[in-house]
Amino acid sequence: MISKTYLPGLLRFIFICNLVFFVVACGTDKKNKKGQGDEVGLEDFISDDDIFDDINKAKKIFYSLPSPLETAMLIKSAGADYDPELLNDLGNVRNYITNKSKALNLGIYTTDLSFASLFDQTQTSINYMNASRSMAEALDITDAIDNETIKNLENNLDNRDKVMDIISETFLNSSSYLKENDRQGVAAIVLVGGWIEGLYIAAELVGNSPIEDNKLADRILEQKLSFNIVERMLEDNRTNEEGEEDVDIVSLIEQIQDLKTAFDKVMIESTQIEVDADEQSNVSTLKSKTNISVTPEDFKQLQIVINKLRTDFIQ
Amino acid sequence: MKNILRVIIILGLFVSVQSYTNAQCKGFAKKICKLELIPYIHDGNYHAAVLTEGEEAELYKTFYSDQEYRIAICGSDALPDIEFQVIDAHKNVLYDNRNNGLNRIWDFTLESSQQLKISVKVPVGNSESEYPASGCVAIMFGFREK
Numbered sequence: 001m002i003s004k005t006y007l008p009g010l011l012r013f014i015f016i017c018n019l020v021f022f023v024v025a026c027g028t029d030k031k032n033k034k035g036q037g038d039e040v041g042l043e044d045f046i047s048d049d050d051i052f053d054d055i056n057k058a059k060k061i062f063y064s065l066p067s068p069l070e071t072a073m074l075i076k077s078a079g080a081d082y083d084p085e086l087l088n089d090l091g092n093v094r095n096y097i098t099n100k101s102k103a104l105n106l107g108i109y110t111t112d113l114s115f116a117s118l119f120d121q122t123q124t125s126i127n128y129m130n131a132s133r134s135m136a137e138a139l140d141i142t143d144a145i146d147n148e149t150i151k152n153l154e155n156n157l158d159n160r161d162k163v164m165d166i167i168s169e170t171f172l173n174s175s176s177y178l179k180e181n182d183r184q185g186v187a188a189i190v191l192v193g194g195w196i197e198g199l200y201i202a203a204e205l206v207g208n209s210p211i212e213d214n215k216l217a218d219r220i221l222e223q224k225l226s227f228n229i230v231e232r233m234l235e236d237n238r239t240n241e242e243g244e245e246d247v248d249i250v251s252l253i254e255q256i257q258d259l260k261t262a263f264d265k266v267m268i269e270s271t272q273i274e275v276d277a278d279e280q281s282n283v284s285t286l287k288s289k290t291n292i293s294v295t296p297e298d299f300k301q302l303q304i305v306i307n308k309l310r311t312d313f314i315q
Numbered sequence: 316m317k318n319i320l321r322v323i324i325i326l327g328l329f330v331s332v333q334s335y336t337n338a339q340c341k342g343f344a345k346k347i348c349k350l351e352l353i354p355y356i357h358d359g360n361y362h363a364a365v366l367t368e369g370e371e372a373e374l375y376k377t378f379y380s381d382q383e384y385r386i387a388i389c390g391s392d393a394l395p396d397i398e399f400q401v402i403d404a405h406k407n408v409l410y411d412n413r414n415n416g417l418n419r420i421w422d423f424t425l426e427s428s429q430q431l432k433i434s435v436k437v438p439v440g441n442s443e444s445e446y447p448a449s450g451c452v453a454i455m456f457g458f459r460e461k
Contacts, residue, residue, distance in 0.1 A: 067360045070359075179361055
């Protein structure tokens, strides 16, 4: 029993422990970030890299990739058609034995699930929700997708907004579980898997069509902006808190080097952004013009690299 | 012996506090902050951390044309209202919630896709407490087709 006289001292001790914990916990982050400070980039896009001047001031840095749901929405809004042949085969579920392949394919199946749902493919959506569940369970992500989730999905298949909400919730459950359990590296791999699946679907749908005035091709090329974030996010997770290299992250960084080379051929130039705040709708418009340029040959090469990467991921 | 027992109890409490804080942060993002996104669809990504008064966080994300976005940034009750800015690649401040009543949300659409930085700060409050307040801060994104 702790007497009342100990209580203020005890509280102070707990507070100090918390402080120590936060300093130690943040130490790894800061160490990484300090190393990155001068060289970090997003350089292709930002003319002056001193946007990162203040990076050491921030306690926490987040790199946000389009989620599987947003990726699927971006493809659909660019005028894509639904093609079930492009989805990862459900039979492949049993092939994924390593943590890396499970994580990549959790992202891949979740993007496929989102894509099928946006095109009202009801039975396919249920099947891909089950595949995502298998991957999540194989990664010991508990309660992200349970029987209740599947039942909820089945009961709302005719309500697309509700279906999207369910998918969003399951992805939030997985990503929050991984991050809160110090498995940020796995969370990053899941995101990369989902993002590559979106690129793959879009690239296959463009096929041999001309890329001039092709919205879907533009969507693929714009992913150069997110590729910079992929690089930063993976670098941020290259070492764990004990300073050991995460072999899955390191191998993934190596795997995406050809994609980097292919995106390096894409030029994106943007004019200054002007903000037009609409007081009636409360929705501001960021006005600017962007010019994206790439040769047809370099676009073809980009498609080839994406296809190879995705083939490697689903094997 | 008594001292060892005391240390064990304190460490146990300390670990419990950390787990509780993490779980609380997750619950806060899912049950409270996510509601701020309605009627937009949450993208499913989770960005939340425990911050203390005076601390900052940054987030980098690409936003795409033909989508309408809502940014929601929320702090738990223990914290003062959270300040945030949206900054473009040329370091121009596109939005500052200090000029907008410390709003928790900002809705916007883009004519062309852009990579933006969201800079978040927990200001130092007016509390007379001996210790700075700590709490969960969540950054969430919703989207919908234009």
